[in-house]
Amino acid sequence: MKSMPYRCPVCKSELSIEAGVGLRCSNAHTFEFVEGTTIPLFDSENSDANEYTISNAAEIHENALRWVFNTYSTSEEELRENLLSRLRLVAGQKVLITGVGGGNDLPYLAGKVGKNGIIFAQDYAGEMLLSAVERSADIYGLAEYNIEFSISDATNLPFHDGYFDAVFHFGGLNLFSDVAAGISEMDRVVKDGGRVVFGDEGLAPWLKDTDYGRMIINNNPLLNFSAPLEHIPTTARHLNLSWDPSYCFYIIDYTAAKEPLPLNIDVPHVGTRGGSIRTRYFGQLEGVDPDLKAALYAEAKKRGIDRVSFLEAILRDGLERKDDNG
Ligand SMILES: C[S@@+](CC[C@H](N)C(=O)[O-])C[C@H]1O[C@@H](n2cnc3c(N)ncnc32)[C@H](O)[C@@H]1O
Ligand SMILES: [Zn+2]
The missing domain is CATH 1.10.1220 (Arc Repressor Mutant)
Known part of the structure; x- marks a missing residue:
């Protein structure tokens, strides 16, 4: 690790490396490395808490993904490229992916930031994160790219404010314990002018009360979720809401800003009433x-x-x- 991107998720203070042990903050909060690695374990989902913490979780998730691509007649490449292109990454940038799962986005992200860029990948489920670590080297051949993994909670990220050029999430947000925090944390750790892109299951509203909608919601009730527009940061600029594939997953992309939206409340009204x-x-x-x-x-x-x-x-x-x- 070249510089310290992490901060203590408990007290928000600086962390330093304790050789062979893990990370420690000035208030003595310590976070071990996963055995035999330098992957920090900040916080993890309880085992058997959900489908992502059981053994074989990554394999089950991979099967579910194949089902999605076959059912909605798309390919993994088409879907992931559509999502990740919205990050507008250029070579050498720093990107964070939250809830990385089995790491399926990593080869696409690596292609965009290149070997001089850096990808931070986190997941709350140790089982999923470690499968992403293994697959990134064995299946995707990314050993020469800079990928920093951590086990941590996307609703309380262990990163400094404004650290990333772009932040991405796909597929887990609806079931985060705190959706608003999941979004505001992405917004906090991205720089001013950086890109935020996220999506999850949520059929477009005009399809919900149709045979198409009723069939697929019956098959997977998660499709009944809606895009969490109420939790968008008030500073977000140039927001787009769209759906893919087949209007089944909402996708939100926007440019982050640290200043409030511009508003001159003193422009006088011309006319009978006047005022501002x-x-x-x-x-x-x-x-x-x-x-x-x-x-x-x-x-x-x-x-x-x-x-x-x-x-x-x-x-x-x-x-x-x-x-x-x-
Ligand atoms: C459906 S999978 C999607 C995986 C991957 N993003 C993809 O597109 O293939 C959802 C992931 O979100 C993770 N997740 C759920 N809650 C989380 C949280 N609070 N912080 C980080 N990851 C979380 C799960 O462990 C799981 O790996
Ligand atoms: Zn601390």
Whole structure:
């Protein structure tokens, strides 16, 4: 590991390497390496917690993937390229994949960041992560690429803010214990202007109440999930929502930003009412006598000025006169 990308997931402080042991933070939280490796084990799903922690999990997951590609008449390459191209990676970049599973995205990611780039791959299930480690070398021939694996929780990532050029997730988000945290963590660890792409099962809404939809939801109730738009970071820019394959998995991609969306709340409205977003939101007054209100509006019209400007002038005048009287 060249520099320390990790931070303590418990207290968020810096970590340092303890030779032969693992990682330790200044508050004495320690994280061991998986035996015989330098793969840090920050946190892991309890064994037998779900289908990804049982033995043979990777093989079962691989069979499920083949079923998806055959059923929806697509190929793994077509689907993964469609998803990963949205990261807009260039050679030499740093990318994180959360819930990497059996590592099927790794050869595609390696092709994009090249041997000077670096891929961080994490999963909460040790069984899945270790299968990705093995497959990346044995099946995908990626031993010469920089891939840093960890066992950790995608809803509490052990990485510094803004560390990555891009972050990717596919296939596990719906069942994360905290979907909002899964998304906000991806957003936190990507740099300003970086790309975030994620997707999971979720049939497009217009297909749910059709024979097509009812059949496939009956077959796999996870298809009834919807894109978690309510959890998108408020700073996200240029967001796209789409579905693939066959409108069965939602895909969200956006460009991360650290600044709020631009909004000038002081641009004056031209017209009868006048005012601005600020005056309308923060400057609301108490109710007044309706006849007085009607008279005020009529007088503003007669003078050819907007209501807000007229009202503000009267109020300022009244307040100043009170000051004059002491
Ligand atoms: C359906 S698999 C998808 C694997 C891979 N992304 C793919 O496209 O083939 C979902 C993965 O998400 C992982 N996962 C579930 N909850 C997680 C969490 N909180 N943090 C990290 N990974 C998690 C599971 O262990 C599993 O490997
Ligand atoms: Zn700590």
